[in-house]
Each structure stands twice: as structure tokens, then as C-alpha cells.
Amino acid sequence: MLRTLNINLREIGESHAVMEVTVDERHRNYFGGAHGGLIATLIDTVSFFPRPLLPSGKTCTTTNLAVTYVRPALVGDVLTARSELMHSGRKLVSLSVTVKNQHDKLVAHGNATLMVSG
Structure with missing residues (x-):
């Protein structure tokens, strides 16, 4: 999916991660801007990459995703998503x-809850 949408991982930190995508024709909605699904996918995906979630043997799945769109993104815009780990419990992050x-x-902000096992 990341290759198809051309979403690129830019940074993995101790409590954060950064991903980037340049909006192009494949990301357009009916009105010519970036499809909301691209932004939701960006928010969901960057949530999995802070360093504490990456150890081998751990599996994660999204249990909740909330997205608030603030302004449109246009073809040619470079979108940078930054996730911040807010809470890490035994099973939920x-x-x-x-x-x-x-x-x-x-452009948008969101919250994600992940279930971690392993």
C-alpha cells in the first residue's frame, strides 16, 4: 500500500515517527484535491512506526482511528505526518x-489507538 500511494518513511524516533507523501494525480478526489482516504491512510500508517512499536515479534492492529480535516491538500502539496506516542499500556497504545x-x-490531525500483542 505504501508503495502504491508513494508514502515514504522519513524518521523513526523514541516516541515519534514521520512520513511524507507528495500529492499527485493518483491521490485526487472528484473535486481535484487530495482524497481524504490518502490523509487517513497517512495518519493510520505513521502511527505504527515509533521505535517502541517496532521490536520483532510484536503485532499491532488499529482499534480506533479519528481524523479531523482542517484544510484541503492540493496536487503538488507535500504532506508530512508526525505521530507522537501518548500512552503505551500492556495491550493498548x-x-x-x-x-x-x-x-x-x-491539513489534518488525528488520534489512533493500536492493540499490541507479542
Whole structure:
């Protein structure tokens, strides 16, 4: 999926991760902007990459995803998503995510809850 959408991992940190995508024609909605599904996928996916979630043998699945769209993203925009680990329990992990454009303007924000096992 990441290759299909051309979403790229840019950074893995101790409590965060950063991914990036340049909006192109394949990401367009009916009105010409970025499809909301692209942004939701970006928010969901970047949630899995903070370093504590990556050890071998762990499996994660999204149990909840909330997305708030703030402004449209257009073809040519570079979107950067940053996840921040907010809580890490035995089974559930909570993250907060922001998506900004190349002008550092907020495009969307969201929250994800992941179930971790292993």
C-alpha cells in the first residue's frame, strides 16, 4: 500500500515517527484535491512506526482511528505526518498525529489507538 500511494518513511524516533507523501494525480478526489482516504491512510500508517512499536515479534492492529480535516491538500502539496506516542499500556497504545503541508500549515490531525500483542 505504501508503495502504491508513494508514502515514504522519513524518521523513526523514541516516541515519534514521520512520513511524507507528495500529492499527485493518483491521490485526487472528484473535486481535484487530495482524497481524504490518502490523509487517513497517512495518519493510520505513521502511527505504527515509533521505535517502541517496532521490536520483532510484536503485532499491532488499529482499534480506533479519528481524523479531523482542517484544510484541503492540493496536487503538488507535500504532506508530512508526525505521530507522537501518548500512552503505551500492556495491550493498548494511544497516539496523536498531525499532518502539515510544505508551508507548515495544518491539513489534518488525528488520534489512533493500536492493540499490541507479542
